[in-house]
Amino acid sequence: MHVTNAETRPTLADVAARAGVSKSLVSLVMRDEPGAGAETRRRVLEAADELGYHPDSRARLLRSGRSRLLGVVFGIQHAFHVDLVTALYTAARDSGYELALSAVTPNRDETEATASLLQDRCEALIMLGPQTPAHTLARLTTRLPVVVLARGVRGADVIRTADADGLHQAVDHLARLGHQRIAHIDGGRAPGAADRRRGYREAMDAHGLSRHVQIVAGGLTEEKGTTAARALLDQSQPPTAITIFNDRCATGVLDVLARGGLQVPEDVSVVGYDDSHLARLAHINLTTIAQDVHTMTKLAVARAIDRIEGANVAHRTIVVPPHLVIRGTTGPATTQS
Amino acid sequence: MHVTNAETRPTLADVAARAGVSKSLVSLVMRDEPGAGAETRRRVLEAADELGYHPDSRARLLRSGRSRLLGVVFGIQHAFHVDLVTALYTAARDSGYELALSAVTPNRDETEATASLLQDRCEALIMLGPQTPAHTLARLTTRLPVVVLARGVRGADVIRTADADGLHQAVDHLARLGHQRIAHIDGGRAPGAADRRRGYREAMDAHGLSRHVQIVAGGLTEEKGTTAARALLDQSQPPTAITIFNDRCATGVLDVLARGGLQVPEDVSVVGYDDSHLARLAHINLTTIAQDVHTMTKLAVARAIDRIEGANVAHRTIVVPPHLVIRGTTGPATTQS
DNA sequence: GTTTGAACCTGGAACGTTCCAGACCTACGC
DNA sequence: GCGTAGGTCTGGAACGTTCCAGGTTCAAAC
Numbered sequence: 085m086h087v088t089n090a091e092t093r094p095t096l097a098d099v100a101a102r103a104g105v106s107k108s109l110v111s112l113v114m115r116d117e118p119g120a121g122a123e124t125r126r127r128v129l130e131a132a133d134e135l136g137y138h139p140d141s142r143a144r145l146l147r148s149g150r151s152r153l154l155g156v157v158f159g160i161q162h163a164f165h166v167d168l169v170t171a172l173y174t175a176a177r178d179s180g181y182e183l184a185l186s187a188v189t190p191n192r193d194e195t196e197a198t199a200s201l202l203q204d205r206c207e208a209l210i211m212l213g214p215q216t217p218a219h220t221l222a223r224l225t226t227r228l229p230v231v232v233l234a235r236g237v238r239g240a241d242v243i244r245t246a247d248a249d250g251l252h253q254a255v256d257h258l259a260r261l262g263h264q265r266i267a268h269i270d271g272g273r274a275p276g277a278a279d280r281r282r283g284y285r286e287a288m289d290a291h292g293l294s295r296h297v298q299i300v301a302g303g304l305t306e307e308k309g310t311t312a313a314r315a316l317l318d319q320s321q322p323p324t325a326i327t328i329f330n331d332r333c334a335t336g337v338l339d340v341l342a343r344g345g346l347q348v349p350e351d352v353s354v355v356g357y358d359d360s361h362l363a364r365l366a367h368i369n370l371t372t373i374a375q376d377v378h379t380m381t382k383l384a385v386a387r388a389i390d391r392i393e394g395a396n397v398a399h400r401t402i403v404v405p406p407h408l409v410i411r412g413t414t415g416p417a418t419t420q421s
Numbered sequence: 422m423h424v425t426n427a428e429t430r431p432t433l434a435d436v437a438a439r440a441g442v443s444k445s446l447v448s449l450v451m452r453d454e455p456g457a458g459a460e461t462r463r464r465v466l467e468a469a470d471e472l473g474y475h476p477d478s479r480a481r482l483l484r485s486g487r488s489r490l491l492g493v494v495f496g497i498q499h500a501f502h503v504d505l506v507t508a509l510y511t512a513a514r515d516s517g518y519e520l521a522l523s524a525v526t527p528n529r530d531e532t533e534a535t536a537s538l539l540q541d542r543c544e545a546l547i548m549l550g551p552q553t554p555a556h557t558l559a560r561l562t563t564r565l566p567v568v569v570l571a572r573g574v575r576g577a578d579v580i581r582t583a584d585a586d587g588l589h590q591a592v593d594h595l596a597r598l599g600h601q602r603i604a605h606i607d608g609g610r611a612p613g614a615a616d617r618r619r620g621y622r623e624a625m626d627a628h629g630l631s632r633h634v635q636i637v638a639g640g641l642t643e644e645k646g647t648t649a650a651r652a653l654l655d656q657s658q659p660p661t662a663i664t665i666f667n668d669r670c671a672t673g674v675l676d677v678l679a680r681g682g683l684q685v686p687e688d689v690s691v692v693g694y695d696d697s698h699l700a701r702l703a704h705i706n707l708t709t710i711a712q713d714v715h716t717m718t719k720l721a722v723a724r725a726i727d728r729i730e731g732a733n734v735a736h737r738t739i740v741v742p743p744h745l746v747i748r749g750t751t752g753p754a755t756t757q758s
Numbered sequence: 759g760t761t762t763g764a765a766c767c768t769g770g771a772a773c774g775t776t777c778c779a780g781a782c783c784t785a786c787g788c
Numbered sequence: 789g790c791g792t793a794g795g796t797c798t799g800g801a802a803c804g805t806t807c808c809a810g811g812t813t814c815a816a817a818c
Contacts, residue, residue, distance in 0.1 A: 095804055106768045111806060121766060141540050142483045143804035146773050151479070160506060161698065166497050170526040182537065185522040189507040200519065203478050310704040339704045342679035361498065367647040367676045432774055443798045448776060458796060480774035483803050 094135040103131035114139055145205070153184045154388055155201030157194060158212040160187040162304070163332050163360040164375075165212045168233060171381040172210065179385055181207075198224070208388040211235075213275045225399075229391030231384045234375070235275035241391070242401040243384045247276045248283030250373040250406040254327045254355040255287035257371075257408055262417035263325040263353060264293055269302035269312040269337065271329030280357065284327060302329050309336025317344055324352060324417050331356040331363045331372055338368065338413070349415030359409050369412035376404050431472040440468035451476055482542070490521045491725055492538030494531060495549040497524040499641070500669050500697040501712075502549045505570060508718040509547065516722055518544075535561070545725035548572075550612045562736075566728030568721050571712070572612035578728070579738040580721050584613045585620030587710040587743040591664045591692040592624035594708075594745055599754035600662040600690060601630055606639035606649040606674065608666030617694065621664060639666050646673025654681055661689060661754050668693040668700045668709055675705065675750070686752030696746050706749035713741050 096114075100107045105124060112119050113128040120128070131137075145151045156172060158165040169185065176183050184206055186197040194216050201209060208229040214221065214237075222239040224230050231241045251268070258266050268284040271277030281299060288297045302312040309328065313336065316322055328334040334356035338348060346352055356363055359374030383402055390397070433451075437444045442461060449456050450465040457465070468474075482488050493509060495502040506522065513520050521541055523534040531553050538546060545566040551558065551574075559576040561567050568578045588605070595603050605621040608614030618636060625634045639649040646665065650673065653659055665671040671693035675685060683689055693700055696711030720739055727734070 096806095097804080107804090108769075108806080108808095109767060112767090115806090119766065124766080138540070140483070140542065140804055142479045142488070142542060143773090144806075146477070146479045146483055146775085147804075147806040149773065149806095160497075160503050169497060169524060170528070173524070173526055173529050185524060187506060187510070187522060189510055191507070191511050203475065205477060205479060306702045306704060336702075336704055339676075339679070342676070345682070365643045365673075367643060367673055434774080444774090445776080445778095445799080446797060449797090452776090456796070461796080477774055480803090481776075483805085484774080484776040486776095486803070 093140070094137045095140070096137075098135055099128065099132045099137050102135060103128045151205045151207055152181050153204060153206040154181050154385065155184050155186060155198075155204070155206035155209045156212070157186050157188060157197045157201065157209065157214065160189055162213070163362050164234070164330065164358045167358075167360050167377055168212055168381060171377045172385065175378075175381040175385040179389060181385070181389065202227070207392045210384050210388055229388055231388045231391075233380060233384050236279070236401065239399060241387050241399055243380050243387065244276070244401065244403060245375040245380070245406045246403045247279035247406075248286065250357060250375075251280050251283030251327060252287040252290075253406065253408045254357075254373055255284060255291065255293075257410070257414065258325045258327070258353060258355065259287075259291045259293070261325075261353065261414060264417070265296050265298075265321065265323040266293065266325045266327065267298040267300060267316055267323035269300050269309065269316075269326060269328045269333060271333070272301060272303050272308075274304050274329065277329060280329060296323075298323065302333050304330060304333060306332055306336035306339070309333035310340050313337040313340035317341075317346075322352075325354070325414070326352060327355045327357075329357060331358045331360045331370060334370055334372070335362055335368060338370070348413050350418070353414040353417075355414060363409070363411070371411045371414040372409050373406045374409045375406050379404050430477070431474045432477070433474075435472055436465065436469045436474050439472060440465045488542040488544055489518050490541060490543045491518050491722065492521050492523060492535075492541070492543030492546045493549070494523050494525060494534045494538065494546065494551065497526055499550070500699050501571070501667065501695045504695075504697050504714055505549055505718060508714045509722065512715075512718040512722040516726060518722070518726065539564070544729045547721050547725055566725055568725045568728075570717060570721050573616075573738065576736060578724050578736055580717050580724065581613070581738065581740060582712040582717070582743045583740045584616035584743075585623065587694060587712075588617050588620030588664060589624040589627075590743065590745045591694075591710055592621060592628065592630075594747070594751065595662040595664070595690060595692065596624075596628045596630065598662075598690065598751060601754070602633050602635075602658065602660040603630065603662045603664065604635040604637060604653055604660035606637050606646065606653075606663060606665045606670060608670070609638060609640050609645075611641050611666070614666060617666060633660075635660065639670050641667060641670060643669055643673035643676070646670035647677050650674040650677035654678075654683075659689075662692070662751070663689060664692045664694075666694060668695045668697045668707060671707055671709070672699055672705060675707070685750050687755065690751040690754075692751060700746070700748070708748045708751040709746050710743045711746045712743050716741050 096107045096110050100110045109120055110128050113125050158169050173183060184201055184204055186201050188194050188197050194214060210231045213234045218237050221237055225240050233243050236242055236244055270281050285297060288294055300312045300315055302308045328337055334354060341348055341352055348354055356370045356372035359372045362368060363370035363372045433444045433447050437447045446457055447465050450462050495506055510520060521538055521543055523538050525531050525534050531551060547568045550571045555574050558574055562577050570580050573579055573581055592603060607618050622634060625631055637649045637652055639645045665674055671691060678685055678689055685691055693707045693709035696709045700707040700709045
């Protein structure tokens with residue numbers, strides 16, 4: 085006999101007893117599967133409601149052998165990751181899978197974040213701009229499907245933006261506005277940085293501006309942006325336009341410009357990268373290269389699920405085109421220069 | 422295509438078979454419980470390692486009736502929440518409990534975030550600055566322990582900062598520097614905003630500056646900061662110092678000042694609130710009121726666990742004192758004003 | 759009047775753990 | 789010699805589901 089105790093939550097058996105049917109039938113009804121009559125279904129639902137029954141996902145998942153969980157590893161401090169996670173939630177909404185977040189923080193590295201998701205028996209991993217070495221990722225891939233977002237790497241599924249193309253668009257835009265001394269503050273060894281550097285160089289060449297190519301060491305953070313910007317401004321002939329590795333770094337640059345008494349875009353034009361929520365802030369209002377977060381996350385979820393359900397495509401990279409978003413930090417080059 | 426049974430992960434039984442012992446014994450060893458001989462223990466661990474065995478938390482939790490999970494509801498867009506989550510991870514590290522994150526995003530409200538954690542059978546909820554109405558929180562409390570961080574609310578455990586005290590410290594600091602026209606940009610209806618407003622007013626009174634009290638409507642975001650700052654600067658006699666609801670809002674203010682050609686702190690001093698990572702950025706370098714994130718998160722985790730383990734203290738609020746962090750955005754009032 | 763086949767429902771065996779009661783040793787005190 | 793007490797180890801019953809193979813019923817088709 086099952087005694088309903090205040091401490092223990094009601095179970096399938098309790099509901100079954102109350103509705104006068106079998107556990108199996110209640111199970112069916114709870115999952116909204118066919119195979120139960122309308123009237124019985126109603127009675128079962130009523131009983132469940134009265135008891136305040138909620139299915140126990142642990143037991144459910146244990147039995148079905150599945151967790152229906154997509155693990156997400158992300159850097160909680162990264163503006164762009166935050167945007168991606170936000171979009172991932174909506175991308176996963178109707179997929180029948182849930183997201184399990186695991187954050188990377190200054191005190192919690194990627195290995196730890198990943199391990200905790202594995203323990204939860206996630207069925208696939210979506211990793212945002214992971215720093216994990218390629219061979220470690222490859223090993224992970226043998227355990228479960230891994231989709232890497234915003235970083236190119238062999239051996240796993242990758243969804244990334246056409247980074248070089250993004251910088252082409254940035255340079256094209258600036259060149260159209262008459263700029264010639266266009267500099268680039270890069271992202272060092274960060275994922276995507278190399279491609280963006282290359283794109284910048286190619287585009288400058290294409291516009292016949294090779295002699296004005298100038299690449300300054302930057303990084304992912306505001307800090308790096310400020311030091312890079314100071315270095316640029318210290319020159320005898322500072323650039324009239326700057327393309328920057330990402331938006332976060334760009335805000336550091338903007339800050340240095342403002343403090344230096346330089347008007348944006350009158351004196352200097354600035355283009356960021358990511359179109360993260362930072363760029364959209366009214367007081368930043370940054371012209372930037374948008375990564376198509378919506379598409380990228382949709383593709384990532386879809387690919388993860390395909391893999392889970394056994395699609396045996398070779399590991400493949402999907403490249404999503406970026407696009408220019410013109411806001412207030414770019415304007416025509418002044419004639420004097 | 423692999424021939425190995427990549428489909429099924431190794432289980433306790435597999436390890437037991439390989440080591441030539443019973444499931445129960447392996448279970449003991451895996452949990453590091455006493456009751457197994459040194460040599461057997463070694464053999465079991467070896468077998469587990471060779472098979473790449475990892476315990477299945479679902480089954481484990483199902484059987485033990487516990488999840489050892491602390492659910493965390495947080496706003497992924499909020500700089501301060503990000504700091505709190507970061508600290509929560511380290512606070513929970515050696516507690517024997519894991520964190521389950523559930524983010525609130527523009528498309529995923531608190532109700533949804535909470536529901537998903539309940540389904541995972543979290544044993545307690547830690548909610549960061551929740552917007553959920555008090556009576557809904559109270560109902561939640563009947564289902565499981567709820568610890569609210571950074572918002573005062575009756576009926577649940579609350580860990581919060583002495584917000585009024587924080588503004589006292591800010592005003593004291595500015596008054597000591599000789600400022601008189603000290604304004605406050607508030608946080609509207611945000612958690613804590615009312616207390617900070619009150620603290621500001623009290624402190625101004627205490628310094629005999631009642632006639633200079635000026636409160637401008639602000640908010641949580643950079644945007645709100647910029648419009649509030651513009652309103653302040655438009656006056657015939659703008660303030661020489663500004664205290665602001667939070668750091669994020671303060672960066673908006675700083676930006677307006679910089680663009681307006683005003684030097685900080687020479688022309689205007691600025692004090693933020695939270696000491697979030699924003700404030701520490703070299704180019705922001707914001708004087709601010711630090712909430713003691715370390716202590717708050719430690720207390721939150723401890724309280725949650727106390728509740729889980731049956732400590733039956735009455736619901737109680739713990740107030741943590743804030744402290745002033747002097748950085749570069751405050752300086753002596755200029756004599757001329 | 760039998761057969762057929764949906765539509766509805768049931769019982770019991772998994773899933774991979776933990777927990778409990780007890781079995782088997784060996785050593786020890788008397 | 790006996791009883792007892794630890795220290796090791798084992799078998800099997802939970803935990804709350806889902807899944808599978810079947811069992812009724814009842815109306816329509818032969």
